[in-house]
Amino acid sequence: MPPSFLPGLINDASGDPGLFISFAFNRRAVAFDLGEIAALSPRDSLKISHVFITHTHMDHFAGFDRLLRIMLGRSKTLYLYGPEGFLRNLEGKLSAYTWNLVQKFTNQLIIYATELTETKRITRRYACRDGFQPASGPQSSDALPPLPLRVLYQEPSFNVSASILDHGIPCLGFSLKENFRINIRKERLEALGFVPGPWLQRFKQAVYDGQDPEWIVPVTQGKNHSPNFRHYTIKELLQEIAMVGKGQKISYIADAAYHPANVEKMIGLAKDADHLFIEAAFLEKDREHALKKHHLTARQAGEIAGKARVRRFTLFHFSPRYQHSEKLFYSEAMEAYSEQLKGIPGTPGA
């Protein structure tokens, strides 16, 4: 069963941070951070519906201009999320351009941006036709009880949660979690004479969307040259051909200081992730410097990955002071990761 979400760093480990997560079963993607995104094709950029920004240091947000340029003049809604101060930073970017011609655009780009703080979540709407001025009238604002981890966005098949980490400034860490996986039992398809086809995806999507169990799916049966259709309910198909299992989890930690309270939050965020993308700006020999800059070393990143029992991790955000040192970063991180997992039964492989 292929994974539902395909994550990949936009740049190499020394480049600007940015994770592009494409959806395996439809033409859609989400992104964590937007540093330089020239490596992303316009076609891929246009798949992005939601962008989650850890913080607005330039290396994490400079790519927003390029994304805006690509999406401008298209009929599209883009959702952005960021930490405290995010709306002010976004409005600064949007007000840096002259928008006297956009009223004539037939296609309208609309941006919904949400800022998450310890106690509240504020959302504002920006429409292209209004020159991206924040919409007048009441903005949505929820008062939130303090929690280490909160769901920032959700839809029936997955959610994205955030933790507010310390990077000298508030910096969000993210986890995308699929609510569950639907595994198709191939032997049952064969036994029942079901022919795999687009109906399988329709069935899975309907389950992910929380459709009524009595909803009907036309199933292709028989040989390809003489197919016929029989109607089954979602409930029947779940019983006959599917197994529902644990969903995929992808975590992303960019720019965080190494101290006990922050480490605890990072472990909570990445707990049991299938794939953790974690910054490692420095090597352990420069640990003091990393602390001053509110960044992690490779060893610290590996230790956090091990304590969170992630199945796999990828390092990024290597400082330009290290040339061609990728192996060193990984050997240091892998050593710490393995130390954490030593002696734990059912140890996952990295």
Ligand SMILES: [Zn+2]
């Ligand atoms: Zn930073």
Ligand SMILES: [Zn+2]
């Ligand atoms: Zn950074």
